[in-house]
Amino acid sequence: MSGNSSSAKSLTSDRTPSHTRRPLQKVPSPKKQKRRKSQAFQEAVTGYFFLAPALILLGVFLLYPMGAAFYYSFTDFYILKPDDISWIGLENFTYILQDAEFRQAFWNTVYFSVIVVPVQLAVALVLALLINKKIRFRVFFRTAFFSPVVMSLVVVSILWTFMYNPNEGLINQLLGLVGIQPQPFLTSPDQAMNSIIVMSVWQGAGFQMMIFLSGLQNIPNHLYEAADIDGASSWQKFLHVTLPGLKNIALFIFITISIAAFKLLVQPMIMTQGGPLGSTKSLVYHIYETGFNYRDVGYASAMAVVFTVIVLVITIVQRVLVREERG
Amino acid sequence: MKRFGYVVFGLILLFMAACSSDSTANSEGDGGAGSGENASSDTVETGSVETTVEASGDEDVVLDFWIHQTGEDETKAYIDLIDGFNEAHEDIHVNAEVIIDDGASAYSDSINAALVAGNLPDVMAVDGPYVASFADAGVIQPIDDYIDEETKNQYVDSIIQQGTYDDQLYSLGAMEASVMLYYNKDLLEEAGIEPAESLEEAWTWDELMDHAKSLTNDDQYGLNLFMNYGVGEWLTFMGAPLAWSNGGGLISEDGTEVDGYLNSPETLESLQYVKSLFEEGVVTESPGEMQFEEGKAALALGGPWIAVSAEDAGLNWGMMPYPYKDERVSPSGSMAYAVTNNTEHPEQAAELMKWMTNEEAAIKISEATGMPPAQKSAFENMDKFNERPWSVMKEQVIETAHARPSTPAYPVLTDAFAQSFHAAALGEDVESVVEQQVQRVKRELKRFEE
Numbered sequence: 001m002s003g004n005s006s007s008a009k010s011l012t013s014d015r016t017p018s019h020t021r022r023p024l025q026k027v028p029s030p031k032k033q034k035r036r037k038s039q040a041f042q043e044a045v046t047g048y049f050f051l052a053p054a055l056i057l058l059g060v061f062l063l064y065p066m067g068a069a070f071y072y073s074f075t076d077f078y079i080l081k082p083d084d085i086s087w088i089g090l091e092n093f094t095y096i097l098q099d100a101e102f103r104q105a106f107w108n109t110v111y112f113s114v115i116v117v118p119v120q121l122a123v124a125l126v127l128a129l130l131i132n133k134k135i136r137f138r139v140f141f142r143t144a145f146f147s148p149v150v151m152s153l154v155v156v157s158i159l160w161t162f163m164y165n166p167n168e169g170l171i172n173q174l175l176g177l178v179g180i181q182p183q184p185f186l187t188s189p190d191q192a193m194n195s196i197i198v199m200s201v202w203q204g205a206g207f208q209m210m211i212f213l214s215g216l217q218n219i220p221n222h223l224y225e226a227a228d229i230d231g232a233s234s235w236q237k238f239l240h241v242t243l244p245g246l247k248n249i250a251l252f253i254f255i256t257i258s259i260a261a262f263k264l265l266v267q268p269m270i271m272t273q274g275g276p277l278g279s280t281k282s283l284v285y286h287i288y289e290t291g292f293n294y295r296d297v298g299y300a301s302a303m304a305v306v307f308t309v310i311v312l313v314i315t316i317v318q319r320v321l322v323r324e325e326r327g
Numbered sequence: 328m329k330r331f332g333y334v335v336f337g338l339i340l341l342f343m344a345a346c347s348s349d350s351t352a353n354s355e356g357d358g359g360a361g362s363g364e365n366a367s368s369d370t371v372e373t374g375s376v377e378t379t380v381e382a383s384g385d386e387d388v389v390l391d392f393w394i395h396q397t398g399e400d401e402t403k404a405y406i407d408l409i410d411g412f413n414e415a416h417e418d419i420h421v422n423a424e425v426i427i428d429d430g431a432s433a434y435s436d437s438i439n440a441a442l443v444a445g446n447l448p449d450v451m452a453v454d455g456p457y458v459a460s461f462a463d464a465g466v467i468q469p470i471d472d473y474i475d476e477e478t479k480n481q482y483v484d485s486i487i488q489q490g491t492y493d494d495q496l497y498s499l500g501a502m503e504a505s506v507m508l509y510y511n512k513d514l515l516e517e518a519g520i521e522p523a524e525s526l527e528e529a530w531t532w533d534e535l536m537d538h539a540k541s542l543t544n545d546d547q548y549g550l551n552l553f554m555n556y557g558v559g560e561w562l563t564f565m566g567a568p569l570a571w572s573n574g575g576g577l578i579s580e581d582g583t584e585v586d587g588y589l590n591s592p593e594t595l596e597s598l599q600y601v602k603s604l605f606e607e608g609v610v611t612e613s614p615g616e617m618q619f620e621e622g623k624a625a626l627a628l629g630g631p632w633i634a635v636s637a638e639d640a641g642l643n644w645g646m647m648p649y650p651y652k653d654e655r656v657s658p659s660g661s662m663a664y665a666v667t668n669n670t671e672h673p674e675q676a677a678e679l680m681k682w683m684t685n686e687e688a689a690i691k692i693s694e695a696t697g698m699p700p701a702q703k704s705a706f707e708n709m710d711k712f713n714e715r716p717w718s719v720m721k722e723q724v725i726e727t728a729h730a731r732p733s734t735p736a737y738p739v740l741t742d743a744f745a746q747s748f749h750a751a752a753l754g755e756d757v758e759s760v761v762e763q764q765v766q767r768v769k770r771e772l773k774r775f776e777e
Contacts, residue, residue, distance in 0.1 A: 080464030168615040
């Protein structure tokens, strides 16, 4: 599957976004090959020149803060006393083990990810399959499904907070029409996280849908034609042609959604402030609160280090799985 | 087909623009309680102010001054005052920078960043209950040397109480805040309930419960506690007086001991009372933004800004004092100013603080924001506060206002109380939640033990 995707053309390929397609292989002409060596050095210099802004930004805004956070995680850095930082060894890390809030935030995050990842993957796939059909207003639907992605997550969160309101919210008004009691979507500890999950899937699925769509359009048509000749039903075609054709793309989406899900922050921050009773507090939000609201940068850094390790482990596990799948 | 897509996209952009301007408007309603009531806005604009008085270059002293704002009228009032100061003081020039308070953490984030970078201004606005933590960390300095007893006595007691830590005065403010029991005149009349006309007639807890019950029906709630502000400073600001009124508290007087205070029987009883209000169904934990203004709640425990929004909504409203159990106490505290340790000119900085909080300033800012002034004489000289219903707010600020606890652990303490209050509202087991929160505050307090 990996080699032939770029050559496949479908009727609508001019409308697919190009970011997931592989760039065409450059085939140098003999004349160009002669010049290549003298150009190589110059190209390398130019290359690094173009790389420099990215590298510098990466260093200043990613590598340095990561290093600093690692150092601070062994200190009692309190924001109001930046000149009075002392080394306290592993104290922050041992407190993580006793911190009930950290535990709660951890399991909240796991719950969120375990639900969101498969659901969002499935929703994105179904949407992609739907709008890959030649139906009327296809561009409209594609825009509609994709539009939540281009909206600011903060705006979306505020809107959904209004929609979820038990007394005046849109959703409860609709439920009221069919005789269902108003639901405390964001104010009940049992429902709040699920409400955030629904909203997150709605917001995020459009993006993965576009990736799936380009994957669908890269599946060569002759495979379907062959299946037709063999007398396959549409379900069989989906199972034996579409799904295998999408495997690599699905794995890529799986990994990106998982990491994004683990970094859950904006929705609980805007919609519930981590409540009710901490039921929607995510790890990243707990770290943010500890560092900025409670000024305990040392402990927040320690949690950030632990969080990084957790995400790293998840990513490595997924990578290993992916490799096996390919083998 | 493609064009249609663009139209949709354009509509979405318009929609987004409309929403973001909406959320900025929201945060203005918070007035100056200087609290985290409204976390639903993400736009923060910060910048230097165009003051009309330019530095001439001859001044001996240049002061950097951070002010926070929640509305345009308020900023205009500040700028007028600063212009006046620059004109009146030839040897001092003030450079003001306005930082918009988004109701969440934008202002404190700015302070934190400047603190770590070591470039705090000479004078800055601080939220009242946070004075202790800044003072304890040596971020701000005592101003007793520059403020004489007579000047000090001009301020309402609660503002001095709020600005004092370890028996030293650190901050002064121009505005106070309070929480009143607002009522919908039409609905009370319909139900035949007489509102309280003065402090002495203030409703007791039992009266509040009874009246709220009889005012609750299918169309309306009896009471609104503005739970839509979220679990934040509002709950402590509005709710802590219930504990004080019952003889309980959040923390010891010296701000070092939480066990036996936050979990005292009296405090727990006040939280049980809150729980019973919700269990009786007279108040909801998720009211709409305008529940009281739209006549869907007969009573409301709200800040001074509710008077403004109720008036704007054309509601026939009135206000009563904060309800009590044993002792009459009421919420207090607002943004104030403090001199940082960064300044080389503490004397001039204190001069600026006095200017920004004197009677004239207090009146000006009160008129711009609707918040009560922090100067006793300002109350006398503002007609508004000498007739009903505003006279009740005046009496309350002068006689029953109780500052929030003065402790360096305040950021954690206030969240601990807010979480407990919220747990009560949700009908949870109050005692176990409070016990958990006590442990949290205890750990935080250890940081400040010498």
